Amino acid sequence: MSSLHVHQLVVSRGDRTVLDDLSFSVAAGEVLHIRGRNGAGKTSLLEVLCGLRTASGGRIEQQPAPSERHWIGHKNGLNPVLSALENLQFWAGLNGVTLRDPRGALASVGLKAQALRPAGTLSTGQKRRAALARLVAAPRPWWFLDEPLAGLDLEGLDVFARLVTAQVSGGGTVIVTSHQPLPGEIPGLRALSLTP
Amino acid sequence: MSAVAAVFARELRIALRRPAEWAQPLVFYGIVALLFPLGIAPRDPALTTFAPAIVWVGALLSALLGVERLFRGDLDDGTLEQMLVSDTPLSFLLAAKLAAQWLLTAAPLVLASPLLGYGLGLETPAVQVLVLSLLLGTPTLVFTGGFAAALTVGAPRAGLLLPILVLPLMTPAVIFGGGAVRAATSGLPSDAPLYFLGALLALSLTLLPVAAAGALRNAID
DSSP, X not given: OOOEEEEEEEEEEXXXXXXXXXXXXXXXXOEEEEEEOTTSSHHHHHHHHTTSSOOSEEEEESOOOGGGEEEEOSSOOOOSSSBHHHHHXXXXXXXXXXXXXXXXXXXXXXXXXXXXXXXXXXXXXXXXXXXXXXXXXXXXXXXXXXXXTTTOOHHHHHHHHHHHHHXXXXXXXXXXXXXSOOOSOOTTEEEEEEOO | OHHHHHHHHHHHHHHHHOHHHHHHHHHHHHHHHHHHHHHSOTTOTHHHHHHHHHHHHHHHHHHHHTGGGTTHHHHHHTHHHHHHHSSSOHHHHHHHHHHHHIIIIIHHHXXXXXXXXHHTTOOHHHHHHHHHHHHHHHXXXXXXXXXXXXXXXXXXXXXXXXXXXXXXXXXXXXXXXXXXXXXXXXXXXXXXHHHHHHHHHHHHHHHHHXXXXXXXXXXXX
């Protein structure tokens, strides 16, 4: 299993430098919890690591390929007219993945009864769960999660802790931003604090 | 190319749930073309002279109608991010989206155009050229509109900016489209303007998705 190395990364938004000279490494089997104040550049960092944003300096070694990583941003990527199941199937089609059990994946995040309801009618937490269902439906070694806990209830936090634990014990890697501490006893947890 | 098929199928599925979105341009087009004769004197021969312009300007306005919302939803709900991080080039996915948009909003106009052509007093040869010119020209209108929508999606109030931006890009299609029908009405060969429409079509289909992908990437960055 590979690891990701970031060297002297500089990230700007507009004319403002949000991250300056940031270096760190993440190895397989680790959970990197990125912390920092609002505006510290947590989301920007994840976006750079996923290729959504270009860095203005520094380099990233062994960046995972698109088919090896999951990106769940603070937007869920759900069309409000389509059901949770249809959204999941579209995501699979977009990525050329064949899902063996899409309904099972939705059930495992607690959306068994809501699988066929239009995503626009789901609650904030249920939408978040529908996005997290992608992690279950298609196993990939790298997870990049931006504020995944936003809107989740206590049961949802349990589901999240279970997913991350399973991912890490299977040798996968999770890079996650969150304001609240990550729930449960997650093995391999490491924190990275960003100071503006 | 399963990703391209997935995007295309998704657009059709969404449209099926929201019939008003694709019915609106067609109704608008019909109203524009049918109200025009009411505004001028009955049996005025000028109507036939203006017919190509009426049909083509109607097509242009209907193409502009829903285009502003084309990428707004995908940007807001995060689908665009998921498209960007997938391993299929964004331009291919956008081409699929715009092709679906053409099928839903412009193809019905092409099918309805003989009715409008005869209604405005065109003869059969001119109606044939009208249908052919719309078939060649409407994809250019939709792809140009899509490119402009991608450019303006990051702007909070693009309502005015978009038509101003897009009209100069769409005028060649209207000039050659209207020109082809005018030539056919006066019994002249209409090949040359149709070839020009074909050339515009080839350019739009190949270049505009790439330009739109660049614009959307910029909107996210």
